[in-house]
Amino acid sequence: xxxxxxxxxxxxxxxxxxxxxxxxxxxxxxxxxxxxxxxxxxxxxxxxxxxxxxxxxxxxxxxxxxxxxxxxxxxxxxxxxxxxxxxxxxxxxxxxxxxxxxxxxxxxxxxxxxxxxxxxxxxxxxxxxxxxxxxxxxxxx
Numbered sequence: 001x002x003x004x005x006x007x008x009x010x011x012x013x014x015x016x017x018x019x020x021x022x023x024x025x026x027x028x029x030x031x032x033x034x035x036x037x038x039x040x041x042x043x044x045x046x047x048x049x050x051x052x053x054x055x056x057x058x059x060x061x062x063x064x065x066x067x068x069x070x071x072x073x074x075x076x077x078x079x080x081x082x083x084x085x086x087x088x089x090x091x092x093x094x095x096x097x098x099x100x101x102x103x104x105x106x107x108x109x110x111x112x113x114x115x116x117x118x119x120x121x122x123x124x125x126x127x128x129x130x131x132x133x134x135x136x137x138x139x140x141x
Contacts, residue, residue: 025049
C-alpha cells in the first residue's frame with residue numbers, strides 16, 4: 001500500500017520562535033512535527049540541542065513555535081483525523097544572520113489532502129470608474 005503525500009503547505013513561517021535558533025542546532029532538512037497546544041494553536045516541535053552543565057550535548061524534543069492562523073486552518077483537519085504528516089525545516093535565518101530582525105524558521109507540510117476544505121475563490125474585481133469611460137468610447141466607435 002502506497003503512502004503518497006502531497007504538499008499541503010510548501011513553505012510557512014513558524015511564529016513566536018521560542019528557542020535560540022543558532023544554539024538549538026537546527027538545520028535545513030531536519031524532521032519536525034506538529035501537535036495541538038492547550039490554547040488551540042498548533043505547535044511546531046523538533047529535536048533541539050540542549051547542553052547539560054554547558055559541556056554535554058543532549059538532543060531533546062523541543063518547542064520551536066506555532067503556525068500562523070492560515071496554516072493552522074489548512075493543517076487542523078488532517079491533525080484532527082490523525083493523518084500522518086511529513087514536516088521538514090526548509091529554511092532558517094539564525095540570529096547572527098538576521099541583522100537585527102527576529103530569527104526565522106520555515107517549514108513545509110506534506111500529507112494526504114483528503115481532509116482539506118475547498119478553497120473559496122473571490123469574484124474578480126468590478127470595473128473601476130477609470131475603466132468605464134474607456135468601455136463607453138470603445139462601444140461608440
